[in-house]
Each structure stands twice: as structure tokens, then as C-alpha cells.
Amino acid sequence: GNSVTQMEGPVTLSEEAFLTINCTYTATGYPSLFWYVQYPGEGLQLLLKATKADDKGSNKGFEATYRKETTSFHLEKGSVQVSDSAVYFCALSDPGQNFVFGPGTRLSVLP
């Protein structure tokens, strides 16, 4: 079945550092890939998505590229802020099937 693997957290960075959160997936079809963000005590919000190979999703300075050859969708940001502290979830969706989420990666950004 489909699955998503994320790097284990927590990840602690200083403000303005470069961020990478690794995500790899296993899928039988041609999935769409997503990154969601969850702030404390809240629901998940869509951060970005990509629907086919080589697509790049971007939003609020975050980027991720759909790499079919390496089955990866790593999240990157060039300069993190304290306000980026949250839990980040990688997810995939195959047609007609439910979302599959990774376990989440907690990011803490220190001033």
C-alpha cells in the first residue's frame, strides 16, 4: 500500500537558517503530493502541493519539488522565522483513495 516517510524531529534551528525536511513516498499510482502545517492547538492547513512529476509547489517562502525518480518531496525554506515553528506533515493522495500522511516533523525556530 501507499506510505509516506518523513525525517524524525524535532528539528531546532536558529532564525534565518536554511530548512530542509525530507519526505519520501511509496505509491502504486500517480499521486498528488502535499505539505500541511499545524500550529499548536489548531487544525492542519495546506502549505503547498504538486500534482505531477517535476512540479514545484511554493507558498510563503516554502518550496517542494515532486521528484518521481527519487520518490521524494522535500520541503525547503531559505530563511526560517520564529513564526514558522509548527509541525509539518507530508502527505499523498492517489485517485479514489484516502490521504496518506507522514508522522509529522516538529520544527522549533529560536530567535
Place this chain on the structure above:
Amino acid sequence: DGGITQSPKYLFRKEGQNVTLSCEQNLNHDAMYWYRQDPGQGLRLIYYSQIVNDFQKGDIAEGYSVSREKKESFPLTVTSAQKNPTAFYLCATRLDSRLANEKLFFGSGTQLSVL
């Protein structure tokens, strides 16, 4: 203002009691979902419904029940059979579950605790 409303924000359950969590949406989405999130953990699917009057069990349905009598509403009942109900419960919707690129929209969650 379109969106998903979960209520209450905080809920307490006594031993042997059933409690119901509300999820209402005005997005006109066909599919609705309930997830459970334990502290520091990912999401686990409890139940989902792709259309009114139909629903399916997810990965951890034991001790829970749902109904989908209206498109807008998908309440979750945590029964006394659920021995460890303390968790953060998230409701989500999706316009069309058949399409891979359709995103999930999430409510703001209900924190359930046992007294």
C-alpha cells in the same frame, strides 16, 4: 464565511459516558473525515463518508460511531467502548475524493479528555 466548524473546542468525558463531537461544513463538499491525533503523533483515520447516507470505517473505528444524514454534518460519537479516548479530534472535508489533486480542508479540532 465558508469553512468547517467543530464544536466544542474542549470536551470532557466521564467514565462510561458517550459523547458526541460536532462537525459542520458549508463548503458543499461531498466527502467528510474524522481523524484522531495523539500528542506528538500523526493522524489516524477513524471514519469517512464520501456521500450522504454512506460511511466507511477507517483504520481505528472501534469504539466510535458516525452518521451522515445531511451533506453538511458528520457527527462523531465516542462511545464508552473506547477505553482511551483522550486525544485531539480533527474533522476534514474534501470536494471530490475521486480526484487525487483535491486537497483536504481541516476544522480547528476538538480536544477530548477523560475526567
